[in-house]
Amino acid sequence: MKVLTPQGDHLELLTVNMGPSHPATHGTLRIFTALDGETVVAAMCEMGYLHRGFEKMSEQGTYTMVLPFTDRLNYCSAMMNNIGFCKAVEKMFAVTVPERCVVLRVILSELSRIIDHLVCVGANLVDLGALTNFWYFFNPRESVYKIWEKLCGARLTNTVTRIGGFYRDTYPGFEDDVRKVLVEIEGAIKDVRGLIEHNKIFLDRTRDVCVVSKEDAISWGWTGPCLRASGVDHDLRKQEPYYGYETYNFDTVIGSTGDTYDRIMVRIFEMLESASIVRQALDRFKPGPLNTADARLSLPDRNRVYHDMEALINSFKLIYEGVRPPPGECYDATEAANGELGYLIVSDGGTNPYRIKVRPPCFTQFAAFGPMIEGTMVADAFGSLGSINIIAGELDR
């Protein structure tokens, strides 16, 4: 393509289509670029290759039937999507879940955040040519998935929470398994930091590459680790605490320049903070009721169902019709691994959601990707694609 530059020079640009099916796109993303040599002059992104109509499907079933769909949003940290959705519905009912449920949700959320960051950083380093880190990170990740397997029988898409509580309680030895895996995770992080922190190739490929300023990050609506990497102190666990996060002792990790290096490092240090939160939560993890006693949300005890007519009716109503939130429009958000995961739920008082709008955190990050890579080299552009952690499942819904 022949163009005239803003300076008035003639230039021959090469248009190159990258993706949607390419190992470096980590999913199904398409980036259409105009290149001058190896430098990206202009880029437009296309998404939607994994669009499965989550929002339309959600309107066809009950609230409980939506839960398994939420697993498929950010499938690298499926449990956090479950928890965010359940929290939003519980907000509509104005129900608070018991203490044991809250603490278990914190433990599972933070472990999910860790495995999400493990995949993101591990795969990002592969993009930069550093394969060893990937294996260092995938060993503890596998151990976490073994815990998931023992907890609920599923590995990737768990559907472990229920509106008002959990599918079932933990197994004997859960706490020990989690403590063991935390040690493994911290060991892997130490190994990877040893490999990259003073590695000249890594530093050259990431420092001052694809810098996103504070103002741009806010205007793009970035949240989560990417926003914090640009130097904005914003974390829902601190600013709008839920599930007692204000009582845990942890730091918000903030970057300084907003380059690829900061985005990777913020994630690495956040994993250590999350591990510390999990340890504190394990100390508070005491026996007690797991599900709310509210009959609008929770199934009655099985023994009562067989002997008590009210409980039998309650059980039938909940299984066949599901929960019925009060009519209205409610938005609720949690700090997921990628940023603010929000659900705007419109209820007409019926058993099916009237409308669910998901606010996926990586939508805003991918929207910025085109302008972000303009002016950089193609190889660095893909190095930074990994650092904004696009999960096509939640991007396209």
Add this chain to the structure above:
Amino acid sequence: MSATPSIPAAASSMPALSGMPTTVPPPAPGAPLAKDALLALVQERFPGAVRDAADAWDLTIIVSADQLRDAVLFLRDDRRLQMAMLLDIAGIDYLAYPGHRRARFAVVYLFKSLVHGHRVKLKVEVDEEAPELPSIHDLYKIADWSERETWDQIGVVFRGHPNLKRLLNHHEFIGHPLRKDYPCQKRQKLSVNDPMLDQLELRLRQLGYSVLSEGQITSMPTRGLPGAIDGAGDRGQLDPDLRQGSNAGADQRGVL
């Protein structure tokens, strides 16, 4: 957070806004305004704005479509609000909502202030006859894509948007899937990739380049080239819906 004593001091030290009466003292950074105070601030500037009763949990303010851009600017720039972040834009179709008597569509804008920590949702009602709203793509960078998604899913046109193309659905898709009268099981035949050359040229022009000649498109799959639209793919031979043409599979096959 224990900054309560400093609020009057901060209020007196700040210059008043251009001739506007201030009924609410500006909060110290980090102290979110209460919902009533936020509503009062917006209503003072836009007397027609009302609180949406449907949102009993947080604050949703209904403004009219012609007030939208002013209201967004007010939320963004007023120093007591400073809603620097547009989190999302959501379109809602009320066609099947029981007892709904107002406009068919509504578009909800979710704002958050990073300085003060408060959140506000702006809701604009959109008529079925002219589903149009002014675009705010120049006020927030993310609005570009969020508006594209809303147009794609609900079919609200954002006037002034430079590139109002579908985002989630295929560019050949007809209709707007999140409208309540779009059948959930409806199928459409979508075959040809979007060449995207027009979008790339638009971006180059935005960056100050002028395009002299298009040249060759490289790395495009052959089926994606303009003119390569074939009548029936492999699936078209088998599926009666698809054989009738790209958008003939309109019959609803029951709902889930």
